[in-house]
Amino acid sequence: MPKLTRRDAVLTSLAAAGALPVLSSASASAASAPSTSTSTGRASHKFEMNIEDTRITLVGNQTFHTFAFAGQVPAPLFHVGEGDLVEVTVNNLTTLPHSIHWHGILQRGTWQMDGVPDMTQLGIQPGDSFTYKFVAEPAGTMWYHCHVNVNEHVATRGMWGPFIIDRKRPTPIEREITGDYIMMFSEWASAWADKPGQGGVPGDVFDFFTINGKSFPETQPLRVKEGDVLRLRLFGAGGGFHSIHIHGHVFEIAFKDGHPLPAPIKADTVLVGPGERYDIILRCDNPGRWMIHDHIDHHTMNGHTPHGGVMTVIEYDGIPRDQPWYHWGHKQFVPDFYYEQSLKKPHGIHTNPTFKGTPIT
Numbered sequence: 285m286p287k288l289t290r291r292d293a294v295l296t297s298l299a300a301a302g303a304l305p306v307l308s309s310a311s312a313s314a315a316s317a318p319s320t321s322t323s324t325g326r327a328s329h330k331f332e333m334n335i336e337d338t339r340i341t342l343v344g345n346q347t348f349h350t351f352a353f354a355g356q357v358p359a360p361l362f363h364v365g366e367g368d369l370v371e372v373t374v375n376n377l378t379t380l381p382h383s384i385h386w387h388g389i390l391q392r393g394t395w396q397m398d399g400v401p402d403m404t405q406l407g408i409q410p411g412d413s414f415t416y417k418f419v420a421e422p423a424g425t426m427w428y429h430c431h432v433n434v435n436e437h438v439a440t441r442g443m444w445g446p447f448i449i450d451r452k453r454p455t456p457i458e459r460e461i462t463g464d465y466i467m468m469f470s471e472w473a474s475a476w477a478d479k480p481g482q483g484g485v486p487g488d489v490f491d492f493f494t495i496n497g498k499s500f501p502e503t504q505p506l507r508v509k510e511g512d513v514l515r516l517r518l519f520g521a522g523g524g525f526h527s528i529h530i531h532g533h534v535f536e537i538a539f540k541d542g543h544p545l546p547a548p549i550k551a552d553t554v555l556v557g558p559g560e561r562y563d564i565i566l567r568c569d570n571p572g573r574w575m576i577h578d579h580i581d582h583h584t585m586n587g588h589t590p591h592g593g594v595m596t597v598i599e600y601d602g603i604p605r606d607q608p609w610y611h612w613g614h615k616q617f618v619p620d621f622y623y624e625q626s627l628k629k630p631h632g633i634h635t636n637p638t639f640k641g642t643p644i645t
């Protein structure tokens with residue numbers, strides 16, 4: 285296949301025209317066709333996404349050279365139904381090979397779509413494209429990430445995003461949920477920030493820690509009201525552990541790696557390991573202002589400076605935020621920081637401008 289430039293890739297998509305009406309601007313780097321129903325009654329989705337060299341900012345002036353899906357970290361949200369047919373064309377606009385592993389998806393009869401270089405496919409070479417086609421099963425909180433040089437590309441180049449598959453028959457606890465939030469935890473070794481193609485080696489010093497690619501105070505509050513029932517989908521998207529503690533509440537761990545537990549487990553802290561997902565249910569029954577943080581102490585630092593990293597706050601409606609010492613009193617609120625608005629939209633691929641970086645050409 286001939287090498288593609290960024291513009292060629294977009295034009296190629298446009299040539300597929302009828303298929304991708306959403307891709308209307310030359311800067312678009314992710315697109316979806318309208319969902320259709322097949323003769324089997326399954327919904328079917330066609331998506332397209334670029335991989336781009338992109339500089340993202342974790343916090344302050346700490347930037348990172350990433351290989352970003354659709355130019356953002358985390359990558360776009362894929363949200364589909366259980367059993368839907370999914371087709372994703374990936375265009376590699378970077379100078380290194382990549383692939384996508386659909387973590388948690390079974391790939392029954394489609395093992396060639398599992399995204400492991402030199403095992404199920406050749407890595408997608410610079411300028412090339414690859415189309416993944418599979419059935420979205422099982423239901424639950426899944427994710428996707430590059431599987432080429434995972435130690436670098438996932439650990440420190442931001443190649444990961446959420447893949448949410450709605451259950452055909454929701455569980456009783458799922459029917460109670462009023463708000464759905466995605467929180468992806470990762471860690472970064474700043475020594476490699478500007479050295480693409482290197483990094484992810486034993487002995488790396490991870491000195492920045494993020495929720496959805498941002499360190500406190502660049503994270504966002506969760507604004508709730510009494511009576512809300514939140515589903516927080518926690519992802520271990522990097523190579524480290526994160527011990528997530530929520531003040532003032534007992535939550536229920538209800539799903540592990542997308543699958544419902546026989547009975548929810550009550551807890552106030554949950555340890556999220558690399559690759560794991562826990563869905564926890566938080567009943568908002570204690571109005572106030574409450575911290576959420578990683579209990580691994582140095583994960584709440586930015587470099588050598590406290591406080592930062594994996595920290596945020598739950599703010600209840602009606603609790604005044606005007607105390608002069610409350611630094612977040614006038615914070616500009618970004619409602620889709622945890623994809624909570626995107627998750628309410630119809631099924632599809634959902635990009636998020638908050639996570640967009642700056643293209644590196």
Ligand SMILES: [Cu+2]
Pocket residue numbers: 351381382383430431432433437443
């Ligand atoms: Cu990669």
